[in-house]
Each structure stands twice: as structure tokens, then as C-alpha cells.
Amino acid sequence: MSPTLTDASRVRADPSDGLAVLEARKSQAETFGIPLAVLAELTHRCPLQCPYCSNPLELERGGAELTTDEWKRVLSELAKIGVLQIHFSGGEPTARKDLIEIVQHATNVGLYSNLITSAVLLTKDKLAAVADAGLCHVQISFQGSESGVADRVAGLKDAHTKKIEVAGWARELGLPLTVNAVMHRQNLFQLADVIQMAVDLDADRLEVANVQYYGWALKNRAALMPTMEQIDEASRIVEEAEVRLKGILAIDYVVPDYYALRPKKCMGGWGRQFFNISPSGKILPCHAAETITGLKFESVRDHPIAWIWQNSEAFNRYRGTGWMPEPCQSCEYKEADYGGCRCQAFALTGNAGNTDPACALSPVHEQIFRAAMNEAAGGDRRFIYRNFSGGTLEADTHGA
């Protein structure tokens, strides 16, 4: 009768297939069971202008956003069909005036809620109110280890200082804290300091996320792409820290797949264990899926979510392994990585149905990755900041 705890799912960072563990227990494991966790982008509005923003280039305007009542209906629906965790993201989710009401509703229907925030719009009272509404966890993004680099990347003065302050409030309120640090060529030299910052902030988890290149980040690739030497050094620093900080800080490390030989199991496989809800209610297989032109996405305004998950053409197009071309189709790893990333295949080859160029077996792997390495060596520093008008080139004050 030894009690056991199975780590059923690391929703975003771990390749283990948590859904299968849970579904198998009922031995009616549908191929496409409902996800354990869903990402809700409450808005695309954001005071930051990070050049690697994961939102689409074509941002959804405030007027198109779901209303408070629509979000509440969506949350009720999610809870009913078996979603367990909800990540409130954006844009900047705290830009929604009804955030407290939305979090309260998630609590009322039994969803475990996580707030993914830049923190710069929060006051102590507002964070306390969100905590009282039942928020279970908060994740704060950082753009570097100190204001000089961090505020420049965020495109917002004093952002870093504010984030440090809010992280302190989160811990005072007893909220578990994850520090999310997005890393690239222009801040990787601060990685050791970022890790120490997370320890000093009493964070439980640190996500060291190297930039993934779609949308805004692809537009800024020349200014962001790390060198091979930087990645080797980063991996060494993370490995050392993981050992030294065991039991103090959990570190999730996302390597940039441009420098990998095998593609990542993106989203755990297209339409297998994750979906994203856009500010206007579109159900997407991942937050970057709209970069793929020619796919039709369904809205919560038109159909039940369960129906969309099962029937959406956009989900079914790249689900499973049947859609795969060679060399994927006969590859022994096809169910290990489910073909990698469709958005990357589209961005780099023009066809989302092609082999992910991150894979060494892709016919264009060499050519594309040599180009990226040249960009990394090129030293172009200027960012194109993310905004609603298609991006703004950083002023040339660095002699680039």
C-alpha cells in the first residue's frame, strides 16, 4: 500500500506526457483528451515593448476583446470539460480592469489560476485583491538582471525596479513566485546574475527561456540570436546552478532550438495537450499559430470549446502523425517530438507541413542555421519594438 505521487504533467516545460498518465487511469484514453492547462490571453495591450513578444505581429485591439461575462462563461466551460489549470496571460493581463472578477470566477468554478505578468501595472492593493480572489501562483517576467539592460529590452523606463518591488509583494502575500527570464544575445551575459536575482527574490521557480523565433522575435532575430559560445556557456551555468540550488530554486531551461539537432516537442504535439485562447476568443493550438497563414481558427463566440477542440480544421490539420512528410513519416522519433514546431516550419520554409528546420534531418537545416549563426556574429544591436503600429526601430544610440 505504498502511496505514490505521479508527476502527471509539467504543462509547459517538461516533455513527459502528463495527460496520458491521467487518461490512462480511466482506460478510455482518447487520443485527444482535453488539456490539463490552458493559456488565456486576456488582452494584447501591454505597456512593455519587448522585441521578442510571443504575440502575433497583428495584435488584437482592445475593442475586440471578450467581455467580462464572455470570459466567465469561457472559464465555466473550461472547468466543465476537464481543464484543471488556467494561465492568465497577455499582453499584460493586469491591463484588464476586470481581472479580479475574472480570477474570482476561475476560483469559483474550481480552476487553479496562474497570473503571467510583467508586473509594472500592479499596485500592492491590486495584487492583494487578486490573491484574495483565489490566485494560486504568479509568474513575473524579467528582461535582465539590472535596469540598464532590462529597461532597454522592455522599452520602458523603471520597469525593472517596479518588477523587483512587485515580486517582493507577491512573497509577502504568500503567493508562490516563478521568475521568467527571456534570454538572448544581448542579455545572456547576465545569466548568472539573473539566477542569483531569482534566489534573492525568494522565487520557487526560474524559467530560463531562450527566445523562440516566430513573430516579433523572428523580426528581431539579427539583434537577438545568441552565438554558439553563449549557449554553451549558458548551459554550463544552468547545470552548475541546478546542482547548487537543489531544494532552493527549481530551474526550467529552454534551449534555443536553432542550435539543437532534434526539434522540440512543441506544445507536447500540435492539438494534443494544449490550447490557447486569444483576447477575442479564438482557440489556437499555440500562441504563435496565427503566424501560419491559411489556417482558419474558431471562436468561443461561435462554438462550444469542446467542439472546437475536436473539430477545428486548424487543430486536425497537424494532429498526430498522419500529416507528416518524409523524412518524418518513417522517422523513429515521430512520436517523440510530433514533428517539432509547425510555426517554425512555416516561418522558415513557407510551408507549415514541412519538416521543422530545427531537425538535422530537414533538407534546409544547414542553410538556415548557418544564416542564423552569421546573424549572431553580425552584431546588429538595434531592436524593433513591439507595438500596435507594426513595430518601431530603436533609436541608433549605441553606435550600431
Place this chain on the structure above:
Amino acid sequence: MLARHAKLKFDEARQVWVILVPERVLAPDEIAVEILQLCDGVRNVDQIIDVLAAKYAADRSLIGADVIAMLRDLAEKGFLAEAQDTKP
């Protein structure tokens, strides 16, 4: 008892018990669920072991070892809290 960021819940859709923690879902087995339900912030660990030993008419030391191992595992992951440290 479980910390405020760790929630034990019966998942109606899948008909299983789960523990919800940041970024993860844990799947406890039946015995683990029973132990956690006894962790009400009032009973101490000895009392929990007493309840289970009586219910299963089993050797107290065997039950005790299991209970302590599981609670230690959860505590090391930061999912347990002292009763007085958390909101009711």
C-alpha cells in the same frame, strides 16, 4: 496540511483525484488521497497514523513509514504548510 498553492481536488471529468501545483498536476493514488484528506490542520501525524492503522487493522509501524515517506516527499517539494501558517 497542504500549502495554499497546492490544491487537492476530485477531477470530475477524469474521475480521479489530482493535486494542483504551479505548472504541474500530480496524480495521487487512493491511499495518498486518504492521507491528505486526514491532513486537516487539526490532526497531527501520529493521529493520522492512528486513524489509518485502525481502519486497515494494519501494523502501525508499516503504516507510519508510508505516511511519513509521502508527507516528507510533499514537504520537500514545498507543498505542505503548518496549519497556523495558512489561511483557513
